[in-house]
């Protein structure tokens with residue numbers, strides 16, 4: 001059984017005339033890594049700020065663990081990293097965490113455990129200002145981890161990191177998820193969301209335009225066929241496989257069927273006297289889908305049967 005630990009219902013935030021978040025209804029389930037994906041200015045941070053009680057919604061509701069954001073139960077069960085960690089530069093990483101830990105009346109070993117979890121145990125005594133950006137972000141995650149919350153809300157945790165720092169942060173998030181934390185993270189980095197998230201919500205211009213698993217969103221695998229004459233190949237394949245499964249992508253055809261049908265596709269084309277130049281397995285990246293959804297144009301394809309514009 002899945003349980004929804006974050007639920008929003010038509011969550012909306014308006015700043016004057018501008019609607020930053022427009023009737024967003026999303027759910028994050030216990031145990032998952034949920035990617036909140038959207039281009040710059042789409043409304044990700046504003047949504048996360050409403051979830052953490054930093055900003056009041058104009059209308060609609062949000063609940064975390066069945067309670068309102070800001071409630072003490074929510075605060076105890078949720079760790080937050082939003083818009084970069086704020087730490088004292090002249091204090092060590094450990095002392096920065098001690099300040100937070102004492103303020104929250106957590107046991108003394110919480111700091112050591114959090115530093116250990118993010119791989120900073122050996123650098124905990126160094127001053128914060130000497131940390132690399134990746135270490136600063138990891139200390140931010142350590143701060144979110146104090147008290148071992150069930151849910152981590154991380155706003156663009158890899159923002160500004162170099163590729164190695166990004167990889168480390170991704171690894172850390174996967175480890176945290178494997179050790180039982182649910183994670184909701186925002187990102188505009190499609191590749192990282194694709195790699196580490198179980199489900200994603202896509203927000204564009206304040207609206208949630210899709211919510212599903214990464215696999216569902218990508219629409220599974222298909223076949224790419226380069227054949228001559230192309231139009232005739234499309235007709236033959238539609239006769240074999242049904243209408244609506246063949247789409248034109250550049251000078252090739254995208255055929256929305258299981259790659260296991262490749263031998264059959266090859267046979268029928270060759271039997272029809274068509275020259276087959278390429279037949280390959282094709283996986284749409286989340287990037288293809290994302291561009292198709294948020295800008296109406298895609299570097300790849302979008303077949304009618306594969307249209308990911310749905311909220312499950």
Ligand SMILES: Nc1ncnc2c1ncn2[C@@H]1O[C@H](COP(=O)(O)OP(=O)(O)OP(=O)(O)O)[C@@H](O)[C@H]1O
Pocket residue numbers: 015018019020038039040041042043044045046047188
């Ligand atoms: N306090 C505010 N006052 C007025 N407008 C705001 C405020 N906060 C956010 N906005 C506007 O709301 C919209 C959504 O902003 P938000 O920061 O939530 O987007 P985002 O998806 O997190 O973008 P980014 O990836 O660039 O951080 C933007 O147009 C932004 O300018």
